[in-house]
Each structure stands twice: as C-alpha cells, then as structure tokens.
Amino acid sequence: MATADSQQLELSTDTLRGLHWMGILTALVSAAIHLLLGVRMLPSGMAISFVLAGLGFLGAIALVLFDYRRRAVYALGIPFTLVQIVLWYYFNFAAGPKSFPADVGTLGIIDKVAQVVLIVVLVVLLR
Template structure:
C-alpha cells in the first residue's frame, strides 16, 4: 500500500500532453548544451553560469515530471529562458567582435531554437 509521501514523489506522465513533451525535450536540449559548455574550457565565472543554467533546466523538467506546481514552473520558466537568450546575445554580439547572425554557430543556433520553442510551449501551457 502506497503512502501519501510515496505518491507525491512519483513521476506523473499520465497527465502530460504532447505539448508538455515538446517542452521537456526543448528544455533538455538546452540543458545538455549548457552543461556541455559548463564543463568545457570557459573562464570560471562563465563555466559556473552555464552549469547553473543547465541544472536549472533539468530541475524544472524534474518538477514538471513530478507534477509539482507546474503552473509556477511554467511562469518562472518564461523569464528564466528569456534571460538566457538576452545574456547570450549580450555576451556574444552586443558590442563584441562577433556579428549576428553570421557567427551564431551550431550550438548557439540549436540552443536558441530550443529556447524559443520552450518559451512558446510555456506560454501556451500557462494560458490553458
């Protein structure tokens, strides 16, 4: 017989829609890229930032899978992801030596597409 505590910590995929899964995949793509960059040869402050961002995406996916305050996760996820996009642009292109869009790169393009998809999914889920 399951207790209330064990039921609350179980993954609840039955309540997830196709839209949820698109968001989960997009978040995991962005998480994987951030974690990969975070363990790479970047300067320490950037490395820590990438690791924290990657862990933030993974943590949000876990909360959604556990059906823990999903609407709050959606609401926090939108500005969290928007900040990722703004920081990426600011660090790489605003006043820098790189030009947009010529110097985006494969990882940057994949990450930003995943993040734009994630924001669209989060907005749609929040509006339901």
Template sequence: MATTESQQSAIDIGSLDGLHWVGIVAALVTAVVHLRLGLGGLPLPLRISFLLAGFGFLGAIVLVLLDYRRRTVYAVGIPFTLIQIVLWYVINFAGGPKSFPADVGTLGAIDKIAQVVLILVLIALLRR
C-alpha cells in the same frame, strides 16, 4: 504516511500531453547545451553560470514530471529562459561588431531554437 509520501514523489506521465513533451525535449536540449559548455574551457565564472543554468533546466523538467506546481514552473521558466537569450546576445553580440547570425555557431543556433520553442510552449501551457 509512508504511502502518501511515496505517492507524492511519483512521476506523473499520464497527465502530460504532446505540448508538455515538446517543452520537455526543448528544455532537455538547452540543458545539455549549457552543461556541455559549462564543462568546457570557459572562464570559471562563465562556466559556473552555464552549469547552473543547465541544472536549472533539468530541475524544471523533474518538477514537471513530478507534477509539482507545474503552473509556477511554467511562469518562472519564461523569464528564466528569456534571460538566457538576452545574456547570450549581450555576451556575444552587444560588446562588439560581430556579424549576426554568422557567428552564432551550430550549438548556439540549436540552443536558441530550443529556447524559443520552450518559451512558446511555456506561454501556451500557462494560458490553458
């Protein structure tokens, strides 16, 4: 039994192709951005939400690397990432007359590009 359990928890890189790696890099970028912001000087509830989102992206990367229900991870990852984009917009732009995209900032732009790429990759992987 120990052999079976250790085989199930092994990383399965051989089954990953270029599209997977683009998604992993995009998820890693957005995870790092969220963790960095979560460790910053934001109000506590917002800080916690950023940390949870960052760990969520990291957890998804681990699940994909372990080949654990990848299709489910792809399917859940699409709305999870879309919610991040919608919340970002609502928090930053829907509440007041800020000029879009001038107030996005470098970190925000990198994060949103990574998230859009991630969503496109997840849709492509799910459609296979």
C-alpha cells in the same frame, strides 16, 4: 507508507500531453548544451553560470515530471529562458567580439531555436 503529514513525490507522466513533451525535449536540449559548454569552459566563472543554467533546466524538467507546481514552473520558466537568450546575445554580440548572425554557430542556433520553442510552449501551457 505515506502519512497525512508527509508527501511522496511520484513520477506523474499520465497527465502530460504532446505539448508538455515538446517543452521537456526543448528544455533537455538547452540543458545539454549549457552543461556541455560549461564543462568545456571550466574552471572559469562563466562555466559556473552555464552549469547552473543547465541544472536549472534539468530541475524544471524534474518538477514537471513529478507534477510539482507545474503552473509555477511554466510561469518562472518563461523569464528564465528569456534571460538566457538576452544574456547570450549581449555577451556574444552586443558587448562581445562576434558578429550577428554570421558568428552564431551550430550550437547557438540549436540552443536558441530550442529556447524560443520552449518559451512558446510555456506560454501556451500557462494560458
């Protein structure tokens, strides 16, 4: 039983529209790719950053599903996802050995398309 001093988090999906579900799906895709790549790279330092990014996406999904400060999640999700794209480009192409776009790869394409769609969804939801 909840008292006036405590709040219980309850799953709140009744207020989610199609656009919300699109954002959840794209964040889930990016989380899965980051966790997969992070586990593959263990025990390197880069692996930790991938796992943390994946957990960040999963945490944001949970916050949205539990209707906890959704607008703040949208607002923070935009720069978080944008930084993912910039760092990916920098480490792989600008400062790395790969050639853009020839060496992007299937997971890179799927992840970056999902992240761009996520940013668009977050901007629309925030407006």
